[in-house]
Amino acid sequence: MSAISPSELTTPGLGSGLRDVRQSSFLLKLLVRKELKVRYRGSVLGLLWSYVKPGVQFVVFYVALGVFLGLERSPRNPDGLANYAVYLFSGIVLINFFSEALGNAARSIVNNGNLIKKIYLPRELFPVASVWVSAVHFFPQLVVLVAGCIIAGWQPNFFQLLAAVAGFLIVGLLATGLGLLFGAANVYFRDSENLVDMLLMVATWASPVMYAWTMVQEKLGPGWFAVYQANPITIGVELFHYAFWFPTTDGSAAMPPDLFSVWLPVGLAVSLAVVTLGQFTFRRLEGRFAQEL
Amino acid sequence: MVNAIEVSNISKQFVLRHTRSIKEAVVWLVKGRKGDLSEKFHALKNVTVEIKTGETVALLGLNGSGKSTLLKHISGVMLPDTGSVKTRGRVAGLIEVGAGFHPDLSGRDNVFLNGAILGMTEQQVKDRFDDIVEFSEIGQFIDTEVKFYSSGMYLRLAFSVAVHTDPEVFLIDEILAVGDEPFQRKCIDKIQELARDGKTLVVVSHDLDLVSRICERGILLEHGNVKFDGSIHEAVALLRS
Ligand SMILES: Nc1ncnc2c1ncn2[C@@H]1O[C@H](COP(=O)(O)OP(=O)(O)O)[C@@H](O)[C@H]1O
Ligand SMILES: [Mg+2]
Numbered sequence: 001m002s003a004i005s006p007s008e009l010t011t012p013g014l015g016s017g018l019r020d021v022r023q024s025s026f027l028l029k030l031l032v033r034k035e036l037k038v039r040y041r042g043s044v045l046g047l048l049w050s051y052v053k054p055g056v057q058f059v060v061f062y063v064a065l066g067v068f069l070g071l072e073r074s075p076r077n078p079d080g081l082a083n084y085a086v087y088l089f090s091g092i093v094l095i096n097f098f099s100e101a102l103g104n105a106a107r108s109i110v111n112n113g114n115l116i117k118k119i120y121l122p123r124e125l126f127p128v129a130s131v132w133v134s135a136v137h138f139f140p141q142l143v144v145l146v147a148g149c150i151i152a153g154w155q156p157n158f159f160q161l162l163a164a165v166a167g168f169l170i171v172g173l174l175a176t177g178l179g180l181l182f183g184a185a186n187v188y189f190r191d192s193e194n195l196v197d198m199l200l201m202v203a204t205w206a207s208p209v210m211y212a213w214t215m216v217q218e219k220l221g222p223g224w225f226a227v228y229q230a231n232p233i234t235i236g237v238e239l240f241h242y243a244f245w246f247p248t249t250d251g252s253a254a255m256p257p258d259l260f261s262v263w264l265p266v267g268l269a270v271s272l273a274v275v276t277l278g279q280f281t282f283r284r285l286e287g288r289f290a291q292e293l
Numbered sequence: 294m295v296n297a298i299e300v301s302n303i304s305k306q307f308v309l310r311h312t313r314s315i316k317e318a319v320v321w322l323v324k325g326r327k328g329d330l331s332e333k334f335h336a337l338k339n340v341t342v343e344i345k346t347g348e349t350v351a352l353l354g355l356n357g358s359g360k361s362t363l364l365k366h367i368s369g370v371m372l373p374d375t376g377s378v379k380t381r382g383r384v385a386g387l388i389e390v391g392a393g394f395h396p397d398l399s400g401r402d403n404v405f406l407n408g409a410i411l412g413m414t415e416q417q418v419k420d421r422f423d424d425i426v427e428f429s430e431i432g433q434f435i436d437t438e439v440k441f442y443s444s445g446m447y448l449r450l451a452f453s454v455a456v457h458t459d460p461e462v463f464l465i466d467e468i469l470a471v472g473d474e475p476f477q478r479k480c481i482d483k484i485q486e487l488a489r490d491g492k493t494l495v496v497v498s499h500d501l502d503l504v505s506r507i508c509e510r511g512i513l514l515e516h517g518n519v520k521f522d523g524s525i526h527e528a529v530a531l532l533r534s
Contacts, residue, residue: 009380010380013369013370013372014369014372024409026414027410114392117365118370118392119368119386119393291307
């Protein structure tokens with residue numbers, strides 16, 4: 001879009017997918033900034049909402065699951081998870097990021113329909129911008145998480161910090177890929193939004209956010225457990241546990257086997273495959289966006 | 294002179310009735326596909342138009358004849374069912390004023406956002422920012438949220454951003470009729486200046502006297518077909534008859 005030489009004839013309207021997004025980084029930046037400005041305009045608490053919502057969510061889950069259902073380790077419950085609060089919150093922040101990113105990306109094309117049907121621009125920008133906005137919202141939650149970890153005696157090594165980056169990347173890529181897919185599908189069938197909402201509800205429980213992965217392994221057996229493990233969100237959550245929760249425990253907790261040798265690469269591969277699929281579908285469908293919106 | 298726009302034999306069909314939900318589609322399938330899920334009609338039919346660099350062309354025709362649809366194909370917003378469209382250099386459309394403006398952002402933020410949407414780089418917007426504000430005559434209101442602007446102010450700022458994107462090909466759809474008298478004249482002067490600078494212009498307007506002044510060539514569309522392509526005066530006469 002930026003570098004069109006005036007000496008050549010080109011076909012308008014044929015983008016080159018996510019590569020265009022890199023070329024339009026200025027526009028991407030402005031779209032993200034717009035979203036953030038508009039979202040918090042007129043709300044007294046502003047960005048503080050980004051703390052309040054996950055905070056309340058955390059307290060509810062912690063009391064219900066940790067205390068009432070007994071997942072938290074205590075003198076009377078020695079089989080529970082040590083530092084369950086940190087365990088829970090490190091998973092919740094990642095799931096929140098994923099939910100917000102995918103939910104908004106899936107709606108982004110329809111929401112920007114007015115623009116898309118009038119001016120040509122790389123339409124991939126909208127789902128990608130949604131994911132970036134969610135990444136900005138993720139940041140304050142990360143700050144709260146780190147504060148909690150430090151109180152719980154967190155002393156991570158470099159490798160553990162790297163695991164957090166990898167987990168975030170895997171989940172971010174997955175949200176981008178699914179966001180492209182559902183964002184495009186939503187133009188044709190507005191009920192895809194409901195499908196996404198359902199998917200997000202399942203996603204929260206299909207990963208060891210509230211409970212421990214060992215409980216799943218006991219129930220499922222090795223075959224189905226491998227399927228469970230191949231979910232990039234599961235891998236992301238486990239990497240987050242390894243980065244934030246594990247260094248606050250005495251180190252006796254078991255991490256899922258082959259997390260780094262097998263599952264991290266698998267998660268990355270699955271996410272990249274979903275991005276490829278999403279991008280492919282998006283490009284197949286985007287030619288008719290302007291007339292369908 | 295080389296061609297700035299080559300529209301070769303394009304056709305475009307639209308569906309009249311849409312199916313927006315999976316349920317409707319399933320019901321239609323279950324009922325044995327009775328009736329058409331979607332009715333189609335040609336919005337453009339075998340349209341071929343070549344426009345040379347520096348030409349000023351008016352697209353004329355009654356409502357619904359396909360003028361906007363043709364402009365959308367030239368800008369790349371829509372792709373043709375058959376045939377091909379080629380353009381040379383950067384194409385900017387004033388397809389609708391203020392598309393891409395966000396009411397909750399200030400005029401300043403909107404200038405940057407809209408400039409980027411129309412393909413300007415960060416440096417270009419910064420360099421031209423003062424000119425854009427001056428041309429728009431928005432003055433101190435530039436930091437006010439756009440939702441508090443009058444429709445005239447809104448239009449002026451949007452138009453100002455668009456003319457400062459400095460494209461090779463300029464598409465203008467029905468925007469010259471809005472705004473107050475003096476600003477309209479200013480816009481028209483600006484458009485004539487662009488024409489003198491050798492920019493390619495494609496203009497849609499219901500003001501036939503105006504397009505006769507700005508454009509040399511007129512293309513008359515009727516139900517998606519090119520009915521006439523020639524001098525603007527003949528085209529206007531034909532439309533008026
Ligand atoms: N996205 C769309 N879906 C279905 N029909 C459309 C769409 N866009 C335009 N049309 C129809 O195509 C015809 C041509 O429209 P348009 O190009 O806007 O006409 P004009 O600009 O000459 O008034 C009209 O009948 C209009 O209703
Ligand atoms: Mg029109």
